[in-house]
Amino acid sequence: MTDQSTTNEDPNRDEDSPLDQSEDARWIDAVRQVLDDGERSEGARAAFRARLEDRIERRTSSTWRPWLLTASAAFGAMVVWVLVPGGGVDPGNESDVATDSAGLLAYAYYETEYLAVEDEANGFLSDEYQAIANAFDVP
């Protein structure tokens, strides 16, 4: 599912001089230094693993959960649709696909489809999922 439509390459991209490139590299090093979080402790890693195992246990132990989620999310979206005129969402947000209550409903449907389909092997989405994403202009 390679995104060919946005290729939009910059014709000047390869015209940087070696000096520019080395300055970029030095600047990137500086950014990395500032953002360096240091090593996580072995305790933090073990806690992460334990939490993950618990989450997997809870989330994979029943087959009805996706359907329950689908039903509850659809119900929640209907409540939003009925009770929140306009949805109160910031339309300037680039990731905001739910700019009104109808959008929220559509979006909830999209998300629940995502949960229900769960066709994520290799990161490729099912045609059905993609059709929904396209219909609601979800990136």
Next chain:
Amino acid sequence: MARAGEHREERRERDLDSRFRALVDENQDAAIRTARRLLGGDASAEDVAQEAFLRAFRGLRRFREEASLRTWFFRILVREVQRHKRWQVVRRVWKTDSLSDAELPSRQAPRGDVGLRRRIGTALEALPVRQREAFVLVHLEQFTTKEAADILGVSLGTAKTHVHRATHALRAHLGDLRPTEPKESGEST
């Protein structure tokens, strides 16, 4: 005959399990880091990383080896970050905190210059999503541009362009950053 099939299935389950454990052990630090940077320092980075690992666990059985396992996982992670950000919109409407945030384990206090980290975070946040993702993957997590292209599902040329534009945009805001020289005592900043 049936028993041989059961043995094969058991062995396959064990293989998948050990493969998944290795994936978690080798990538949890990078996954949390990447999520944090893509989320603009959002405290739910660990939670998002956990969700991505959970999805990888569910999908591993169907993984078709068309990419490296790490690239495949980071593709899931980037999607999970996108999903999390979209749901933030809904959470904002209802003014609720993410339940899972509340149960997060103790988080590391940020190191170094907090103000500078915030400046970088703000500049990253201001980038278009794809540019931010490409920059974080290539320059902060040191994936190759090809791997980043695979993770983002774009062509190599597009990924290069995103990285290039992100770098220039960020340098315009943060051009004063300079690497600090290592101290003689060997301490790192």
